Structure formats: structure tokens, C-alpha cells
Amino acid sequence: MEEPLPVRPEWTDLPDLASRRFGGTVMWATDELFAEKENLVNPWRPAHRAETFGPKGQVYDGWETRRRRAPGDDHAIVRLGLGGVVSGVIVDTAFFKGNYPPFVSVAAVSVPGYPSAEELRGADWEVLVDHAPAAGDVENFFPVASPRRSTHVRLTQHPDGGVARLRVHGDPVPDPALLDPRSLDLAALENGARVTGCSNRFYSSPNNLFSPGLAAHQAEGWETARRRDDGNDWVTVALAGAGLVRFAELDTSNLKGNAPGWAAVSGRLDDGEWAPLLPRTRLQPDTRHRFALTEGPEVTEARLDIYPDGGLARLRLHGELTKRGHESVTARFAETTA
Ligand SMILES: NC(=O)NC(NC(N)=O)C(=O)[O-]
Numbered sequence: 001m002e003e004p005l006p007v008r009p010e011w012t013d014l015p016d017l018a019s020r021r022f023g024g025t026v027m028w029a030t031d032e033l034f035a036e037k038e039n040l041v042n043p044w045r046p047a048h049r050a051e052t053f054g055p056k057g058q059v060y061d062g063w064e065t066r067r068r069r070a071p072g073d074d075h076a077i078v079r080l081g082l083g084g085v086v087s088g089v090i091v092d093t094a095f096f097k098g099n100y101p102p103f104v105s106v107a108a109v110s111v112p113g114y115p116s117a118e119e120l121r122g123a124d125w126e127v128l129v130d131h132a133p134a135a136g137d138v139e140n141f142f143p144v145a146s147p148r149r150s151t152h153v154r155l156t157q158h159p160d161g162g163v164a165r166l167r168v169h170g171d172p173v174p175d176p177a178l179l180d181p182r183s184l185d186l187a188a189l190e191n192g193a194r195v196t197g198c199s200n201r202f203y204s205s206p207n208n209l210f211s212p213g214l215a216a217h218q219a220e221g222w223e224t225a226r227r228r229d230d231g232n233d234w235v236t237v238a239l240a241g242a243g244l245v246r247f248a249e250l251d252t253s254n255l256k257g258n259a260p261g262w263a264a265v266s267g268r269l270d271d272g273e274w275a276p277l278l279p280r281t282r283l284q285p286d287t288r289h290r291f292a293l294t295e296g297p298e299v300t301e302a303r304l305d306i307y308p309d310g311g312l313a314r315l316r317l318h319g320e321l322t323k324r325g326h327e328s329v330t331a332r333f334a335e336t337t338a
Pocket of ligand 1: 034056057058059060064067099
């Protein structure tokens with residue numbers, strides 16, 4: 001009998017706010033003698049080669065502290081790449097088998113501006129995961145129910161050990177003071193957009209479509225499995241707020257043998273109907289296509305259809321927030337920051 005596939009909690013589909021891809025960084029740790037704290041936020045999966053010894057011991061892909069000989073615990077402070085509301089954290093102890101922490105805690109805080117690690121150490125931390133038992137060589141999933149926007153998190157290993165990755169999944173909440181409502185990418189996660197549906201996530205997450213910068217290689221975009229039916233693949237995204245889309249960028253960079261043949265973009269109106277923004281258009285492989293759109297209606301959500309399958313590196317929908325859209329962005333920040 002085949003082993004059933006492990007079921008991942010739904011919140012793991014949300015973007016990892018701590019990821020280095022968004023600019024997350026590990027600012028400080030009590031110790032990192034065996035393995036560097038920076039590995040905690042690497043976006044790729046942890047790897048391991050047994051019996052690879054450096055001058056300090058076995059080489060691990062993660063953050064590993066020495067065996068404590070004094071009372072206390074080890075801590076690391078992470079500045080999130082995107083401030084947001086956290087729905088769950090993964091403490092991934094991949095390959096840490098005899099040296100994982102038996103218990104972990106995660107706390108979060110919201111501090112405006114650019115606090116130093118020293119300033120953060122004295123902050124008023126909200127506990128998200130309290131002294132929870134952790135297992136070795138596995139992703140430890142911890143759902144979180146905090147309505148507040150967080151900017152930094154603190155991981156504690158009780159008392160010491162190694163963690164390969166810390167993933168902090170949630171919804172980005174942008175600071176409206178730092179957005180220009182007259183000109184922005186309405187589909188960017190960092191502006192508060194959110195993936196609402198997707199036909200196929202086989203090779204990579206649709207969140208990648210709406211991530212900052214260019215995709216360095218195929219795995220940094222969204223790629224679907226080969227379809228063997230008559231349908232087509234698609235993604236829907238709730239925009240940063242209600243807005244007008246003026247330009248679309250459909251980037252097939254790095255998709256050479258698997259770029260879609262055609263794509264279309266539509267926008268959702270208040271009555272729930274979909275209006276075309278970009279009609280079905282032929283695409284070239286490995287190309288940043290830019291399209292100026294004809295003056296369209298106010299939309300709150302966008303849908304990308306690709307024909308028949310493949311993927312895209314990025315989808316950018318440049319435009320402006322309407323008054324209503326800007327008000328909703330401002331309200332969300334106020335509600336989650338108060
Ligand atoms: N063999 C080990 O992994 N030992 C330990 N860690 C490293 N990195 O060597 C340890 O005891 O914590």
C-alpha cells in the first residue's frame with residue numbers, strides 16, 4: 001500500500017513573511033557556533049550531506065547552537081520581509097535528529113521604523129507559540145491566531161539545538177503611508193494583494209507571481225503540471241484594494257519549453273462578474289511582455305488564465321487605487337496595528 005501524502009495545513013499556502021525573498025533577515029542570535037542563523041530564512045528547502053565535518057563539527061543547513069552548559073535558552077530575532085498578520089509558523093528541524101530543540105517558542109512584535117536588535121530585545125513581545133514540544137527532522141506546524149500585524153518574530157529553542165528553517169506564513173499588510181495610491185502594482189503581495197485561488201500548484205506556488213524583483217530561475221516563478229485534459233490553468237488574486245489597472249506585465253522569463261501559448265487577464269466587478277482587461281494574447285517563451293490596457297472599470301480581484309498550462313515568472317498589474325481602495329488599505333492597517 002502506498003503511504004498517504006501528508007496533509008499540509010491550508011495556511012502554509014500563504015506567503016512566508018520571513019523569507020529572504022521578501023527581504024527577511026535574522027538580525028541577532030544568542031549563539032550560532034555550529035551553523036549560521038541566516039539559514040533560517042533561506043527560501044529553498046534544507047539540504048544535508050552526512051559525514052561532512054568542518055572544524056567545528058558536522059555541517060548543517062540551518063541555525064545550530066552549542067550544547068548549553070548554563071541555564072537559559074537560545075533565541076534568534078528575525079525582521080520579517082513583509083509586515084503582516086501571521087496565521088501559522090513552521091519550525092522545520094530537517095536533518096536535526098540528535099540535536100533538535102525538544103521545545104520551541106515563537107513571539108512577535110510590531111515596531112515601526114528600523115529598530116536595532118538591541119532595541120527589540122527589550123520590546124513587549126506577544127507569544128504566538130508557547131513552549132511547544134518539537135520533533136526532530138520534520139516540519140513542526142503551529143497555527144497562530146493573532147489579529148495583529150507583526151514586523152519581527154523571535155524564535156526560542158528550549159534549551160538549545162538546531163532548526164533548519166523558520167517559516168512565518170500570513171497575509172502582508174502594507175503601511176499606507178508608504179504606498180503611492182496613484183501608481184502601484186495592484187497585484188503585488190507587498191502592497192497587500194492576496195492569492196484567492198489557483199488551478200494547480202504542482203511545481204511552485206502562485207505567490208511567486210506577485211513577489212518582488214525578477215525570478216532568477218524557473219522555480220522562482222509559478223509552474224503547473226502538464227495538463228492532459230481540455231481545460232486551462234488559472235490564478236485569481238485579490239488586489240491591494242479596489243483599483244484601475246492600466247498596464248499588465250506578463251513575464252515568462254525562464255519558462256522556455258513550458259511557457260503558455262496564450263494568456264488572458266480579467267478583473268472582477270462589484271457585481272461579481274468578470275470583465276476582460278487583456279484579451280487572450282499570444283505569448284513568447286522567456287519574455288517580459290508589457291501591455292498598455294484600454295481604460296477599464298474599477299476592479300477588486302484579477303484572474304490570469306494561461307492556455308493551456310505552463311506558468312509565468314511574474315504578473316504585474318500596474319495602476320491606481322480608487323478612493324474606496326485606498327480607504328480599505330488604510331482601514332486594514334489601522335485595525336491590525338491598533
Ligand atoms: N554529530 C552532531 O551533529 N553533533 C552536534 N552538532 C554538530 N554540528 O556537530 C551536536 O552534538 O550538537
